[in-house]
Amino acid sequence: MIPDSLRQLLDATQGQREAEWQGRRVLLFNADWGELAVSLQGAQVLHYLSAPEAGRTTGAPSVSGTEDGWLWVTPTPQTLPGTIRGGIPVCWPWFADESPDGRGPMHGTARQAEWRLDGVDEEDEGVEVHLSPTTRLDEQLAPRVMIHASARRLHVELITEHHGETPVKLTAALHSYLSVSHTHQCRVEGLVGARYLDKRQDFSEAHQQGELGVRGPLDRIYESNRPLVLDDGTRRLKIAKQGSDSTVVWHPDAELPGDTPADIGHRFLCVEAACTRVDPVWLVPGAQHLLATTLTREDMPQ
Numbered sequence: 001m002i003p004d005s006l007r008q009l010l011d012a013t014q015g016q017r018e019a020e021w022q023g024r025r026v027l028l029f030n031a032d033w034g035e036l037a038v039s040l041q042g043a044q045v046l047h048y049l050s051a052p053e054a055g056r057t058t059g060a061p062s063v064s065g066t067e068d069g070w071l072w073v074t075p076t077p078q079t080l081p082g083t084i085r086g087g088i089p090v091c092w093p094w095f096a097d098e099s100p101d102g103r104g105p106m107h108g109t110a111r112q113a114e115w116r117l118d119g120v121d122e123e124d125e126g127v128e129v130h131l132s133p134t135t136r137l138d139e140q141l142a143p144r145v146m147i148h149a150s151a152r153r154l155h156v157e158l159i160t161e162h163h164g165e166t167p168v169k170l171t172a173a174l175h176s177y178l179s180v181s182h183t184h185q186c187r188v189e190g191l192v193g194a195r196y197l198d199k200r201q202d203f204s205e206a207h208q209q210g211e212l213g214v215r216g217p218l219d220r221i222y223e224s225n226r227p228l229v230l231d232d233g234t235r236r237l238k239i240a241k242q243g244s245d246s247t248v249v250w251h252p253d254a255e256l257p258g259d260t261p262a263d264i265g266h267r268f269l270c271v272e273a274a275c276t277r278v279d280p281v282w283l284v285p286g287a288q289h290l291l292a293t294t295l296t297r298e299d300m301p302q
């Protein structure tokens with residue numbers, strides 16, 4: 001689900017360019033393999049659409065589906081220095097309110113920060129984009145983001161390197177806002193039997209009974225590293241991940257945040273590759289951690 005203003009910028013793009021959207025610098029790609037938009041605020045993917053869905057000829061048969069893309073992004077984000085709700089926010093160096101002193105901003109400082117483009121490697125089959133923050137966000141840890149988009153998949157990596165002297169606890173998330181026909185049509189397959197903490201019930205513990213059907217507000221941390229399928233009745237999106245034993249599933253249902261217009265508030269579901277209080281990473285000096293998410297369409301010919 002792409003805002004009209006971003007759609008217009010992409011339609012006016014041939015190949016690669018930088019533009020301004022909602023006061024942020026954005027990298028835009030409109031190529032034979034598909035479309036990609038990335039905000040330099042937060043190194044945040046805002047939009048991805050594969051070529052077969054856009055009806056382009058890449059050798060792959062075209063498939064039905066919304067031409068809106070796989071991600072949802074609000075058309076009315078907070079003004080700067082506020083953040084953009086949607087796409088794939090990078091939550092780092094902590095998830096939710098798990099900052100070391102408990103007082104840091106929700107989901108860390110990376111998504112608000114300015115990032116720089118370190119390199120773009122574009123080929124006929126797709127593009128690889130490398131980003132790092134323009135300022136130091138942590139005393140000991142340094143993040144990098146790599147985004148790879150091609151005709152059939154979107155892959156995002158968050159790499160954390162430890163350049164300091166003492167072990168550091170890291171929590172993080174790739175907080176994907178996935179575009180869906182309606183939240184209440186969604187089924188998330190692959191969590192059967194998984195233990196979860198229910199944030200809406202004061203982190204009470206439970207186990208997933210049957211496949212997860214979304215029918216109301218949800219804020220859960222599942223202890224799971226399994227690949228999932230999100231089926232919204234119109235497409236089956238496969239969500240795989242690396243370096244993560246927490247899967248967060250979130251939608252506020254009717255309690256929509258102020259930056260989310262009511263008419264599109266049920267057009268997303270967050271399914272997040274995360275490291276949370278369930279599986280914090282203890283990084284030692286010299287070590288690095290890779291958190292990654294890979295989206296493909298299960299119902300698209302490979």
Ligand SMILES: O=P(O)(O)OC[C@H]1O[C@@H](O)[C@H](O)[C@@H](O)[C@@H]1O
Pocket residue numbers: 085096106107175199219220248250257272
């Ligand atoms: O509004 P934010 O800061 O983007 O957070 C949205 C949600 O993100 C989810 O990851 C959390 O589990 C929720 O508790 C939170 O409300």
